[in-house]
Amino acid sequence: MEGKWLIADRDLNEREGLKWWLRTSSIPVTNILLASDYQEFIVIFERDIPDIVVMELDMIGREDWSSFRELLQIYDPVLILTSAESTFEKARLAIDMQALDLMIKPFSTTKVNSAFQKASRRIGKKNSSNGGQYTHSYKDLSYEALFNSQSSARQEYQMAAFKTENAETIGTLSSFLSEYPFKDLHGVFTLSDMIVLLFLETCPNITEQCQKAMRKWDEEFLEPLAIVVYTGKNPAVTIHQKYLQTKKMLEFTYYKGYKQVVEFEYSPDWVHMDPFLTPPEQRKWVDMLNNFDLEKIKKWLYDEFLQLQNPYPDPGLVRIRLTSILAQIRRYMQTYNLVDQPLYEREYRYIFNSILYDTVLYRTVQNLILFIQKIFIGAEASSRNYKQDPIERGIAYMEANFSNTNLKLEDVAQYVDRNPSYFSHLLISKSGKGFTEVLAGIRIKEAKRLLIETRKPIKEISYLVGYQNTNYFSRIFKETIGMSPREYRLNKTENLTREN
Numbered sequence: 001m002e003g004k005w006l007i008a009d010r011d012l013n014e015r016e017g018l019k020w021w022l023r024t025s026s027i028p029v030t031n032i033l034l035a036s037d038y039q040e041f042i043v044i045f046e047r048d049i050p051d052i053v054v055m056e057l058d059m060i061g062r063e064d065w066s067s068f069r070e071l072l073q074i075y076d077p078v079l080i081l082t083s084a085e086s087t088f089e090k091a092r093l094a095i096d097m098q099a100l101d102l103m104i105k106p107f108s109t110t111k112v113n114s115a116f117q118k119a120s121r122r123i124g125k126k127n128s129s130n131g132g133q134y135t136h137s138y139k140d141l142s143y144e145a146l147f148n149s150q151s152s153a154r155q156e157y158q159m160a161a162f163k164t165e166n167a168e169t170i171g172t173l174s175s176f177l178s179e180y181p182f183k184d185l186h187g188v189f190t191l192s193d194m195i196v197l198l199f200l201e202t203c204p205n206i207t208e209q210c211q212k213a214m215r216k217w218d219e220e221f222l223e224p225l226a227i228v229v230y231t232g233k234n235p236a237v238t239i240h241q242k243y244l245q246t247k248k249m250l251e252f253t254y255y256k257g258y259k260q261v262v263e264f265e266y267s268p269d270w271v272h273m274d275p276f277l278t279p280p281e282q283r284k285w286v287d288m289l290n291n292f293d294l295e296k297i298k299k300w301l302y303d304e305f306l307q308l309q310n311p312y313p314d315p316g317l318v319r320i321r322l323t324s325i326l327a328q329i330r331r332y333m334q335t336y337n338l339v340d341q342p343l344y345e346r347e348y349r350y351i352f353n354s355i356l357y358d359t360v361l362y363r364t365v366q367n368l369i370l371f372i373q374k375i376f377i378g379a380e381a382s383s384r385n386y387k388q389d390p391i392e393r394g395i396a397y398m399e400a401n402f403s404n405t406n407l408k409l410e411d412v413a414q415y416v417d418r419n420p421s422y423f424s425h426l427l428i429s430k431s432g433k434g435f436t437e438v439l440a441g442i443r444i445k446e447a448k449r450l451l452i453e454t455r456k457p458i459k460e461i462s463y464l465v466g467y468q469n470t471n472y473f474s475r476i477f478k479e480t481i482g483m484s485p486r487e488y489r490l491n492k493t494e495n496l497t498r499e500n
Helices: 012-024 038-048 062-075 088-096 109-130 167-179 206-221 239-250 279-290 294-305 315-335 342-357 361-384 390-401 409-415 420-431 435-453 458-464 470-481 485-499
Strands: 003-008 029-035 052-056 078-083 101-104 157-164 185-190 195-200 225-230 260-264
Touching: 003 012, 003 038, 003 109, 012 029, 012 109, 029 038, 038 062, 052 109, 078 088, 078 109, 088 101, 101 109, 109 167, 109 206, 157 167, 157 206, 157 239, 167 185, 167 195, 167 206, 195 239, 206 225, 206 260, 225 239, 239 260, 279 294, 279 315, 279 390, 279 435, 294 315, 294 361, 315 342, 315 361, 315 390, 342 361, 390 409, 390 420, 390 435, 409 420, 420 435, 435 458, 435 470, 435 485, 458 470, 458 485, 470 485
Parallel strands: 003 029, 003 052, 052 078, 078 101, 225 260
Antiparallel strands: 157 195, 157 225, 185 195
């Protein structure tokens, strides 16, 4: 609905700036009128009767308040007030005049955009209401119906939930949805992280309405928005249950991203994912990092995280798995003394927070790849300066080569370019264990995994973890774990059976 606007401000630049912004926006405008003082405002107002008034509070003198109020009561325009003073008194006056918004100078583009769009929608809503086409009804519902499983509220409503990527814009989204001309809308419930809309059960086109609302929102605010629509028809499902399922469905934005409307009849269950890297995966990561193989790392991350399909794993498990990868990268950073450099430590904290809090998985993966690129640059520079930690490099080498039955202290010392005796001294000083004990620990850890996760014979497992003599392997295993490999497998299998 096109409207006639009157902008009143004593500052020529402010008047022309607001006029220019309105002209270049997508808001339908019939005419834009300008007034530089209160008397000019009165003359133009009475002559043209604007639909929307943008008025500088400070141009209204104390003696003019009575006439200004009377004018607004008679013609009832949509009112936006402006002021250079951000004070309680100005806010009180704006509330008293029932202004749609109060804009404080200097104006921000976002604030002007929001206020003008709200005014335009208010005009459209007023005209629709006058024509008897659109009303909101909130008769018998409260927030209790969403949160209380024992609520007695009627259940025959359809539900949609709106979520912005930036939680700080929830207030703006709430105003937008409250003023948007939805049909058959029964309630708008604003929460801290989403907004829930209830529609009458007879509403035939909720998804189409939500798609149009998303396009309008995107046009005005350019803020990513995700919408899920619950289409289940089971009358036994309560509003509380619909809310819980709808809230769960919004978590799928982690995999699918924003700027889309998703319909569902029921929320599928998450599938299980091992949140930790297995020893073979750890060795692969050690190898990829040591070889600066960014292409292999990209492929591994893409295959692991960006090829996921429904049913998806719990996002919490995915985040843990990403932190398991980050732990490998952290060790790599220690190898090259990058943890002592503030730049790389800040980058590490940033990617750690990205893994924990980013709302879209794809973005986290991309951030991780960029982080690894930077780490490689730092590692190469550190390598040129001979600042690598020989112990971290040595342990990483042992983790990658423990299956070699002939692996010796001399091999690892040569790899890190240290004298064997000196490397052994460093290893004991740092870890409290000698070469043989550290290597045995790595091998026994992998043996435990193979005993539990595979049916391979103990003789084969012994060879896979670097022991040619099965009896010697069994003796070392029992000394370390307290039971033989066969007893360990039987014990763990029985425990898993009881748990299942």
